[in-house]
Amino acid sequence: MQFFGGSDISPSPPAPTAPGNNAHMIYVFNRNGVCLLYKEWNRPLHTLNAQQDHKLMFGLLFSLKSLTAKMDPTSAEKGNLGVPQLPGQGCSFHSFRTNTYKLSFMETPSGIKIILVTHPKTGDLRDSLKYIYNLYVEYVVKNPLYTPGAPVR
């Protein structure tokens, strides 16, 4: 499966037009759960400190992926709950919505997870997440001074 087309950055997706449609937060994790990037633009409520927040987010996503792989009604053969899934194996979710926020998620074959928390009325953000991943590849991975696994500066 061709994951991303071309080596040049895909055209920027259309900017959101409605006010109040800007993102709340963005997280980028690697496959070990290290938070490579966390930025917040609009977060009135902080429930936990930053470290616990990152761990909770990673844990939630890990478990949700395991849950969707198990619950998938279209595949007959399923592993047991809790078996670590390779990126791309099994059915994975791409977003969930609550009454106060919408979380969009994308996992690349290398295990990099990109999460965007936005307003609940936001549409499908998969293209935006791909665009962000392309930016990550261009400017972070190809940077000779960057060590993989370290937080992004």
Add this chain to the structure above:
Amino acid sequence: MAAIYSLYIINKSGGLIFYKDYGSAGRMDTNDTLRVASLWHSMHAISQQLSPVLGCAGIELLEADNFDLHCFQSLTGTKFFVVCEPGTLHMENLLKYIYELYTDYVLKNPFYEMEMPIRCELFDINLSQAVQKDRVALLGR
């Protein structure tokens, strides 16, 4: 086009009290459904913790590659969730209707113990009718 794969009802503490399968490809045995239900209960609670603003009531819709999961939580903490095909419409209304059936045929049943698995015939009958009617109406479009 639109079809429901399965329906789960979980009580306040996360235990599965009702499960009905309407056509998923893989059969899950009872233990698996119990685990999945408790896992969902915990995920629902954790998602409230991660909200950037006050007043989060938990996940209402989860969109995956092959299915959507709609969840409705009543004021008492009982959760009703349905696994359906991606893009199925009107699931929220169906869940609210199932909640009405639950209050009528389960809660008002004098032999039903709270938080216990549901074994009420009238509830099953009316639920099947509601789901079938939904399916026929959607196919008719």
